Amino acid sequence: MNLSEKIMAGTPVSSFKTLDTSVLLDRAGMLLVFVALFIACSVFVDNFLSWRNMAGLSLAISMAGMVSCSMLLCIASGNFDLSVGSVIAASGCMAAVVINLTGSVVIGILAGLGLGVVVGLINGFVFAKLGINAFITTLATMQMARGFGYIIAGGKAVGITNSDFFVIGTTYFLGLPTPVWLTLATFVVFGWLINYTEFGRNILAIGGNEEAARLAGVPVVRTKIWIFVIHGVMSALAGVVLASRMTSGQPMTAIGFEMTAISACVLGGVSLAGGIGKISYVIAGVLILGTVENSMNLLNINPFYQYLVRGTILLVAVIFDKYKRISSI
Amino acid sequence: MNLSEKIMAGTPVSSFKTLDTSVLLDRAGMLLVFVALFIACSVFVDNFLSWRNMAGLSLAISMAGMVSCSMLLCIASGNFDLSVGSVIAASGCMAAVVINLTGSVVIGILAGLGLGVVVGLINGFVFAKLGINAFITTLATMQMARGFGYIIAGGKAVGITNSDFFVIGTTYFLGLPTPVWLTLATFVVFGWLINYTEFGRNILAIGGNEEAARLAGVPVVRTKIWIFVIHGVMSALAGVVLASRMTSGQPMTAIGFEMTAISACVLGGVSLAGGIGKISYVIAGVLILGTVENSMNLLNINPFYQYLVRGTILLVAVIFDKYKRISSI
Amino acid sequence: MALGSTVQPSTPYLEFVHISKSFPGVRALEDVSFGVHSGSVRALVGENGAGKSTLLKVLSGVYRPTSGCLKIDGSERTFSETSDSLAAGISVIYQELVTVPKLRVAENLFLGHLPRRRGMVDYRRLYEDARHALDSLADDIDPRTPLGRLSIGQQQMTEIAKALTRGSRILAFDEPTSSLSAREIEKLFAVISRLRDEGRTILYVSHRMEEIFRICDSATVFKDGRHVETFNSMDDLTQDILINRMVGRDIKDVYNYSPRTHGDVTIEVRNMTGPGLRKPVSLAARSGEILGLFGLVGAGRTELLKLIYGATRRAGGEILLNGVPIDIGTPRDAIDHGIVFCSENRKAEGIIPLGSVQENINISARRRHGHRFGIINESWERRNAREQVRALDVRTPGLEQKLCNLSGGNQQKVILARWLSDQMTVILFDDPTRGIDGGARSEIYGLIRSLAERGVTVLMGSSDLPEVLGVSDRIAVMRDGSLSGIVERTDASEQKLLSMALPV
Amino acid sequence: EAADKVKIGFLVKQPEEPWFQTEWRFADKAAKDNGFEVLKIAAPDGERTLAALDSLAANGAQGFVICTPDPRLGPSIVAKAKALNLKIVAVDDRFVGSDGKFMEDVPYLGMDAHAVGQKQGSLLMDEAGKRGWKLAETGAIVNTFEELDTAHQRTSGSVESLLAAGFPKENIYFAANRTTDIPGSFDASNIMLTQHPDKKNWLIIGMNDNAVLGGIRATEGAGFKAPNVIGIGINGTDVVAELEKKDVTGLYGSLLLSPNVHGYKTTMMVYDWVAKGIEPPKFTPVSEATLITRENFKQKLKEMGLM
Numbered sequence A, B: 001m002n003l004s005e006k007i008m009a010g011t012p013v014s015s016f017k018t019l020d021t022s023v024l025l026d027r028a029g030m031l032l033v034f035v036a037l038f039i040a041c042s043v044f045v046d047n048f049l050s051w052r053n054m055a056g057l058s059l060a061i062s063m064a065g066m067v068s069c070s071m072l073l074c075i076a077s078g079n080f081d082l083s084v085g086s087v088i089a090a091s092g093c094m095a096a097v098v099i100n101l102t103g104s105v106v107i108g109i110l111a112g113l114g115l116g117v118v119v120g121l122i123n124g125f126v127f128a129k130l131g132i133n134a135f136i137t138t139l140a141t142m143q144m145a146r147g148f149g150y151i152i153a154g155g156k157a158v159g160i161t162n163s164d165f166f167v168i169g170t171t172y173f174l175g176l177p178t179p180v181w182l183t184l185a186t187f188v189v190f191g192w193l194i195n196y197t198e199f200g201r202n203i204l205a206i207g208g209n210e211e212a213a214r215l216a217g218v219p220v221v222r223t224k225i226w227i228f229v230i231h232g233v234m235s236a237l238a239g240v241v242l243a244s245r246m247t248s249g250q251p252m253t254a255i256g257f258e259m260t261a262i263s264a265c266v267l268g269g270v271s272l273a274g275g276i277g278k279i280s281y282v283i284a285g286v287l288i289l290g291t292v293e294n295s296m297n298l299l300n301i302n303p304f305y306q307y308l309v310r311g312t313i314l315l316v317a318v319i320f321d322k323y324k325r326i327s328s329i
Numbered sequence C: 001m002a003l004g005s006t007v008q009p010s011t012p013y014l015e016f017v018h019i020s021k022s023f024p025g026v027r028a029l030e031d032v033s034f035g036v037h038s039g040s041v042r043a044l045v046g047e048n049g050a051g052k053s054t055l056l057k058v059l060s061g062v063y064r065p066t067s068g069c070l071k072i073d074g075s076e077r078t079f080s081e082t083s084d085s086l087a088a089g090i091s092v093i094y095q096e097l098v099t100v101p102k103l104r105v106a107e108n109l110f111l112g113h114l115p116r117r118r119g120m121v122d123y124r125r126l127y128e129d130a131r132h133a134l135d136s137l138a139d140d141i142d143p144r145t146p147l148g149r150l151s152i153g154q155q156q157m158t159e160i161a162k163a164l165t166r167g168s169r170i171l172a173f174d175e176p177t178s179s180l181s182a183r184e185i186e187k188l189f190a191v192i193s194r195l196r197d198e199g200r201t202i203l204y205v206s207h208r209m210e211e212i213f214r215i216c217d218s219a220t221v222f223k224d225g226r227h228v229e230t231f232n233s234m235d236d237l238t239q240d241i242l243i244n245r246m247v248g249r250d251i252k253d254v255y256n257y258s259p260r261t262h263g264d265v266t267i268e269v270r271n272m273t274g275p276g277l278r279k280p281v282s283l284a285a286r287s288g289e290i291l292g293l294f295g296l297v298g299a300g301r302t303e304l305l306k307l308i309y310g311a312t313r314r315a316g317g318e319i320l321l322n323g324v325p326i327d328i329g330t331p332r333d334a335i336d337h338g339i340v341f342c343s344e345n346r347k348a349e350g351i352i353p354l355g356s357v358q359e360n361i362n363i364s365a366r367r368r369h370g371h372r373f374g375i376i377n378e379s380w381e382r383r384n385a386r387e388q389v390r391a392l393d394v395r396t397p398g399l400e401q402k403l404c405n406l407s408g409g410n411q412q413k414v415i416l417a418r419w420l421s422d423q424m425t426v427i428l429f430d431d432p433t434r435g436i437d438g439g440a441r442s443e444i445y446g447l448i449r450s451l452a453e454r455g456v457t458v459l460m461g462s463s464d465l466p467e468v469l470g471v472s473d474r475i476a477v478m479r480d481g482s483l484s485g486i487v488e489r490t491d492a493s494e495q496k497l498l499s500m501a502l503p504v
Numbered sequence D: 001e002a003a004d005k006v007k008i009g010f011l012v013k014q015p016e017e018p019w020f021q022t023e024w025r026f027a028d029k030a031a032k033d034n035g036f037e038v039l040k041i042a043a044p045d046g047e048r049t050l051a052a053l054d055s056l057a058a059n060g061a062q063g064f065v066i067c068t069p070d071p072r073l074g075p076s077i078v079a080k081a082k083a084l085n086l087k088i089v090a091v092d093d094r095f096v097g098s099d100g101k102f103m104e105d106v107p108y109l110g111m112d113a114h115a116v117g118q119k120q121g122s123l124l125m126d127e128a129g130k131r132g133w134k135l136a137e138t139g140a141i142v143n144t145f146e147e148l149d150t151a152h153q154r155t156s157g158s159v160e161s162l163l164a165a166g167f168p169k170e171n172i173y174f175a176a177n178r179t180t181d182i183p184g185s186f187d188a189s190n191i192m193l194t195q196h197p198d199k200k201n202w203l204i205i206g207m208n209d210n211a212v213l214g215g216i217r218a219t220e221g222a223g224f225k226a227p228n229v230i231g232i233g234i235n236g237t238d239v240v241a242e243l244e245k246k247d248v249t250g251l252y253g254s255l256l257l258s259p260n261v262h263g264y265k266t267t268m269m270v271y272d273w274v275a276k277g278i279e280p281p282k283f284t285p286v287s288e289a290t291l292i293t294r295e296n297f298k299q300k301l302k303e304m305g306l307m
């Protein structure tokens, strides 16, 4: 019995029809939820749809968008990285201090990124090579990077004197802020990385079944180290951009940002168990989180009630998504 | 050839000797690391070994000890609960508000614990019944409980006027503070629960292989709901004890406490993948974390360097433990 | 397309030289030495836990031998990772499935060596090559489906295809047929013959003697981690000799069937529908009866058994026990009614890998035997575990050993022990002897028989034709998610069953 | 446009703090009294501050009051406000430019954190003097939270006063708090008490009421009676229940600042600026902090409309 006969007979291997719609719905996933949320906000929240607010919203989520992409690599491989918030802060401070010392913007940026590489290498080495679990490893480097940031900054924000540096964070291009363009580029690059490179597919294989990947000759250790290095660099880049936007390096910024990045991914539908790596999920997650924050501010909701609203929307979104998937099967 | 013949023949069934030492080392696990740390601190840190410091140290870790035990249930079943810090705060506020309203300590405590039950039920229901992943579910209830705490407390600490309530937190028994006794009792009860009850074994089975457990007749959904309810109650209990110790309900306390509880478990050697549930691991983890904090302050280390030290010790401890295990094989 | 010269009796292409391998508390291999020539198929046989899989894992670099080394084409090799052995031209099909269920079939096939173009994955070629690789083995599998959607048998076929994509000179198969049915086995054998004719070196592990005599040129026997004997030709070898060398004694007729009298109908299934079933299924079985369930890979046996057990939610239909309709929503309900199920997918659905042997045995039965108020009765548990281990001859260093450290066959015995610890009315077996050696196999058939003699109803799914014929009182045949008929033992023959199972 | 209500933003760094709650309450009062609207937004870090400015502008606000999460964000906040055409008044924390100097052209209302700290220190010394403590057997626990610049300035101001009043330097013990809640200062203080068992009397210093209360709780746990402990908090809003307790505790009092004044005045400054074109002064110092104790706290809080 060949394939086409099976399709006629309606056996499970076949049914491309039902598969198609469900795959489509599954692909769209949380993006649908986002669209629903967006429409609701456009209707019910004054000024939400204004160009100004859209630009502001996109800027507000630019940092989360950036680091969530590389966090996706970690999560897709079945792990996560808690050090991201600290790396953002420390690399911003690093860049600020070095720019002030040397007067060179380029050297400062490289120093900031270099810090990300170093933390990523430590994470990758300890986790992949020594086999310590990622939670403890990155919890440790989270503390260390935070401490390092405070130490080099002397405990307070480091103002940057060379205003050339602010170009990255404060200029506009085609009506959108430069950091937003950077984030869009990140989405494209990481989407490509995951779907069209062997590195990306190896990450998914490791997350799906590490044992199988290793037995098939996938360079598991090397891939894992790369994941953390890339994530370190992306976090550092986000930190440098943030420092440029803030015109200073802030040692206590982005505390708890690991939760934002992880929850953007997970909310979007990336499984913490690994093996799933859709950039569209991440985009959806980041957009939903950003839209909720933005609308709550526009609606002038009391911050105590904001906690309640945030929690409720998180729950409603995932339950809605789940229900949608079940009913589509 | 029966079993006893096999043992004689020296086939795999034999060699209990080698097994023993490695099993012993594995059982001791991080407790050994703790002992090493403890000895080092006793030698190098002035006043560390004084009775007063020991009582202070035990009091400082009492809350972490309590909630880490129930967190162990979550982790052993392959999940975790992020809402613990918020529940601690909210239940403390709840108890404080209700005691001030009714004048009854008992009703206040019950209200506080009741809040824990409710959050636990929400977590359990959404996670186990609706099948939403535990990360998002408890992240949402973490926000909601925090907001709820702020709202009932009106945003500030709620001082408690009925001093009967302070008995739980501020009295001593046989030279040790009452909260420490509560924590010790928690260790015993949870150790027993995991090792000697069907419920405990079922948790480990679910964490080890959920599908296999389900097919073996383990009531997976019910067990999971119970886990979260128990964890909710324990967090609430910790919150009530804290409110009693501080003589007020604090809506902004214990932010980030989920990380402390999870890292105590993981540091001790509990696998985040589930299936492992040794109370001795949790005790070791809690003790190590507490000892490090305590000694750093005794040594008067600059707070920025404390971050570095904390991170380094975390890493060193797990690497040491890993190395020890490998070399013992 | 012959690779190099064919048989050169003097220098074996692959050689194991004094290989030993120990695990904590276990000597899995002890001083194993033998060689295999290219262009031949070597059978590795031995009881469960004899060390066959361990040897293959040493070959592929999963384990480093405690001592000894490998020689390939005369030169010494050591592998510290599987990628080394893959690069050296060795492919191993492991006993347990090692797949990435969330990735597509094609990606699984080419895992670790995806075709690339300009630094990117070349998807067009990937799907083409995958299609090609599946052609001779399982042309009904769409390379684009996520692998997790395939049945166990189909997944096993992709595992075999995966090894072929490497074009390796040495291929090792660890019980490849344990979840395959007759038709798939034929395809596999055709492929193996082709590989041999191409001059490759093949190691073949199996507990099924017929297979070994069909496709192997020579055989090596293991016992308790030691190399017992190598037969360089199968010509003057018989199954009895081989089994005797493996077990150390003779094994008579494994099935040892004797007619029983059956009681009343215990379980009846009416118009069962659900995922995996294309038409409603109705059947009934009596107390003391063994009802075989035969079908090709993907025919729906597993799904039917799981529906009865409540492991998957049924769309419609009724289950009656002793004439009374019962409500089974979860496996726990089924167990409460005395209906138990033994899965074919040991790794995913059977074992608690980090749990001890004792824990795995007692997990289900303790509810009715061991405990009071939810508190565990440790002494009952230990006694029960010890009895079961002894009764089933489970080879383990102790009751505390983690189950994942046992050999595949011994894991299977532990799962059986789990159900034998308790009373039951109906037992649903899905491939109960998967991966179990000849000696143990006859023990398990004996067990099934004694269960039936005690009045238990046995439903046994199997893709092993001789087994179904040898054990069952009646045989239900499935085809494409529906029941194509039920035949009495006396009417059944291989021919008849196959014709009922093959697609029309 | 003209018919539209005036909208003014009020951004604070820690909305959970009672201090800022009070500022917001009084900002709302100003709005109600004058018929405009206040948009209250949390701005816990730089990133969210800038995002908040965007949503303010989107919402049609014309100006805002801000207590910045970090003074060094000044230049970027000013730049952003200029781009969005928003008027700024800073409250509580003054902007610092990239050159490290105060940005004096941004209108600012507030009180010097360092000065408040100094006052805490000198009041502690006064009370210790009244009780006739021997300084040699008195210890001072300073609950620090160096991660926050304001906290650093308050505690270092306090220490400065102690030293100036002749308190022995070697008796000052710094307890680094891990968190800013009561358990944070409790655990850290506890260790200091352990380390220096020879001290008979204790002064408790901290950046706010909570930091001091944790220290007080620790002294109670270590067996010190109220007469041997003096703690003076800062803020005043978190100590009401403590001062209401039947039994006297080690908490002597707290420095009541005036978040009500801050909230009301700054909001009005922005309102007058955007609605009437009256530019506010560059610097508006606020009156000194007042000490509230068991004797006078009810009266003082009522006077300020905080109770």
Ligand SMILES: Nc1ncnc2c1ncn2[C@@H]1O[C@H](COP(=O)(O)OP(=O)(O)OP(=O)(O)O)[C@@H](O)[C@H]1O
Binding pocket: B012, C023, C024, C026, C027, C028, C046, C047, C048, C049, C050, C051, C052, C053, C054, C055, C095, C395, C404, C405, C406, C407, C408, C409, C410, C435, C437
């Ligand atoms: N990782 C491990 N740790 C400890 N013991 C192990 C491990 N792997 C295998 N063993 C032990 O080594 C011995 C040989 O196991 P192996 O899997 O090679 O047997 P096998 O011949 O393949 O048996 P089967 O026919 O049941 O698959 C067994 O006693 C088994 O328990």
Ligand SMILES: Nc1ncnc2c1ncn2[C@@H]1O[C@H](COP(=O)(O)OP(=O)(O)OP(=O)(O)O)[C@@H](O)[C@H]1O
Binding pocket: A011, A012, A013, C149, C150, C151, C152, C153, C154, C179, C180, C181, C275, C276, C295, C296, C297, C298, C299, C300, C301, C302, C303, C304, C344, C463
């Ligand atoms: N989760 C699923 N999603 C889609 N199809 C499935 C799923 N599970 C099983 N199937 C399909 O249902 C059919 C019946 O599978 P089943 O496992 O019952 O077959 P079987 O007769 O037991 O064969 P095997 O010998 O492979 O175990 C197969 O075609 C399989 O691909």
Ligand SMILES: [Mg+2]
Binding pocket: C052, C053, C054, C095, C174, C407, C408, C409
């Ligand atoms: Mg094997």
Ligand SMILES: [Mg+2]
Binding pocket: C151, C152, C301, C302, C303, C344, C430
């Ligand atoms: Mg099957």
